[in-house]
Amino acid sequence: MKPGAIIPSNVASLRSLTVTMAVMSYLACLAIGALILVDRAVDAWTDGLSREMTVQVRQVRTADITGEVEKARRILEDYPGVVEVQVLSDSESAKLLEPWLGVRALEGLPVPRLIRVVTNKGKNFDDDALADRLSVVQGVYLDTHQKWEVELTRMGRALSVLSSLILVLISLSAVAIVIFATRAVLQANKPVVDLLHLVGAYDRYIARQIDGRFVRTGLVAGFMGVAMGLLTFLGLSLTGVGGGGGFASASGTLLFAPPAIAVWSYAALFSVPVAATVICLVTSRLTLLRLLGSVL
Amino acid sequence: MLRLDGVGLRYGSGPEILRDITFAMRSGDFYFLTGPSGAGKSSLLRLLFLALKPTRGTVNIFGEDVGHLTRNRLALIRRRIGVVFQEFRLLDHLTTFDNVALPLRVAGKSESSYRRDVLDLLDWVGLADQARAFPPILSGGEKQRAAIARAVIAKPELLLADEPTGNVDPILAKRLLHLFVELNRLGTTMLIATHDQGLVRQADRPILHLESGVLTQQ
Numbered sequence: 001m002k003p004g005a006i007i008p009s010n011v012a013s014l015r016s017l018t019v020t021m022a023v024m025s026y027l028a029c030l031a032i033g034a035l036i037l038v039d040r041a042v043d044a045w046t047d048g049l050s051r052e053m054t055v056q057v058r059q060v061r062t063a064d065i066t067g068e069v070e071k072a073r074r075i076l077e078d079y080p081g082v083v084e085v086q087v088l089s090d091s092e093s094a095k096l097l098e099p100w101l102g103v104r105a106l107e108g109l110p111v112p113r114l115i116r117v118v119t120n121k122g123k124n125f126d127d128d129a130l131a132d133r134l135s136v137v138q139g140v141y142l143d144t145h146q147k148w149e150v151e152l153t154r155m156g157r158a159l160s161v162l163s164s165l166i167l168v169l170i171s172l173s174a175v176a177i178v179i180f181a182t183r184a185v186l187q188a189n190k191p192v193v194d195l196l197h198l199v200g201a202y203d204r205y206i207a208r209q210i211d212g213r214f215v216r217t218g219l220v221a222g223f224m225g226v227a228m229g230l231l232t233f234l235g236l237s238l239t240g241v242g243g244g245g246g247f248a249s250a251s252g253t254l255l256f257a258p259p260a261i262a263v264w265s266y267a268a269l270f271s272v273p274v275a276a277t278v279i280c281l282v283t284s285r286l287t288l289l290r291l292l293g294s295v296l
Numbered sequence: 297m298l299r300l301d302g303v304g305l306r307y308g309s310g311p312e313i314l315r316d317i318t319f320a321m322r323s324g325d326f327y328f329l330t331g332p333s334g335a336g337k338s339s340l341l342r343l344l345f346l347a348l349k350p351t352r353g354t355v356n357i358f359g360e361d362v363g364h365l366t367r368n369r370l371a372l373i374r375r376r377i378g379v380v381f382q383e384f385r386l387l388d389h390l391t392t393f394d395n396v397a398l399p400l401r402v403a404g405k406s407e408s409s410y411r412r413d414v415l416d417l418l419d420w421v422g423l424a425d426q427a428r429a430f431p432p433i434l435s436g437g438e439k440q441r442a443a444i445a446r447a448v449i450a451k452p453e454l455l456l457a458d459e460p461t462g463n464v465d466p467i468l469a470k471r472l473l474h475l476f477v478e479l480n481r482l483g484t485t486m487l488i489a490t491h492d493q494g495l496v497r498q499a500d501r502p503i504l505h506l507e508s509g510v511l512t513q514q
Binding site: 002003004005006008191192194195196197198199200201202203205293 | 346371375387394399402446
């Protein structure tokens with residue numbers, strides 16, 4: 001004959017806690033997903049930007065611009081760390097300005113010539129030394145995109161901090177909800193708890209009878225939240241909701257990335273049920289011991 | 297075994313329910329606690345089974361001042377005290393068997409180690425066929441017997457009973473008295489609060505009388 005559970009299993013406040021914790025876990029999943037997506041996007045953008053630079057050669061009154069471009073190309077090709085040099089033709093350079101100035105306005109304008117440079121992004125690559133070498137070219141300007149890279153990194157960091165802050169707030173809310181639910185469960189079972197005290201139960205024995213329920217609640221709610229989160233990302237990746245293919249494909253890569261990358265995404269997302277369980281266990285245990293310790 | 301010195305008790309800022317209670321019980325004593333309703337018998341018992349702290353005075357049980365015990369020590373003292381509550385305090389979601397076995401379970405014993413003892417005791421109090429029944433379907437007398445069985449299952453050194461025969465017929469009351477006398481003979485110290493003068497006369501034991509919060513020995 002297996003002994004019955006000392007604390008009644010049908011506890012209404014735990015059902016409400018399951019729903020609330022599932023919603024919290026879902027929000028945590030979205031915040032983690034956003035954190036991963038922003039992190040990856042910023043990485044990809046800054047990687048592209050830091051590997052590429054542009055050399056502009058402007059028409060200077062006395063100089064032969066074609067000769068100056070050629071001079072710049074040779075310097076770039078000889079420079080260590082440069083892996084690709086692409087000189088854009090007049091028409092290609094003009095085409096880049098067309099959307100802003102129109103075709104007619106460009107006629108007769110001294111459009112600068114552009115050279116796209118791809119580097120190996122080595123640690124020893126020295127932008128300043130390259131700029132120094134290029135200074136023999138008249139009308140030259142080296143754009144390393146550093147300003148954009150700094151801006152993107154700053155924006156990415158701000159979004160990451162924001163997502164982390166949201167995760168902290170969700171965790172704090174979860175802790176507050178578990179404390180509230182623990183009080184409710186204890187109140188609902190006061191006669192049982194009083195009797196257990198009177199027959200000589202230790203506080204930790206009583207706490208163990210109750211916090212097991214909270215562990216199960218945290219685990220179940222955490223997995224419900226992750227399941228809803230994964231379905232949301234799947235839905236976004238399939239429908240492209242949220243402003244276009246970029247976001248949809250990003251959501252897709254979160255779920256269907258190569259295993260080496262996906263394992264980290266899934267590990268981060270599945271840390272939610274673990275965190276929900278730990279929050280439920282630790283918070284309920286500490287709250288129970290504090291409350292039980294306050295009665296005779 | 298048990299000593300109260302100048303104990304007073306009041307609930308909140310109300311009048312004093314118990315006043316200057318001073319008495320001692322030695323191991324193996326058997327006392328009845330009598331007095332009119334509202335005299336403070338249940339409050340005195342609550343002090344003794346450590347559900348309340350006195351507002352003044354000291355309560356000393358098993359040689360320890362209960363006012364200065366750690367929570368774990370308090371729990372260990374309670375395990376040495378069996379209590380029959382006036383309102384039974386059976387847990388409705390547990391079977392009669394599990395209710396009776398509760399003190400042993402709380403003490404960390406396995407079901408296999410106490411199963412025989414619990415079934416034997418249930419048989420003795422006439423509840424063998426109700427072992428799997430839940431308290432809501434038990435009669436008042438059956439609940440009373442289950443509550444008594446729970447109080448004595450762990451062979452307590454001190455048994456406190458609040459109206460233990462209040463819901464049973466005279467024949468069962470006599471059997472229960474026999475059980476109490478037998479437990480006392482085996483070394484359990486007894487304090488039984490009752491209105492049942494017949495029970496008091498049959499047992500022929502010393503009486504503590506409580507009236508208007510003042511305790512006298514008769």
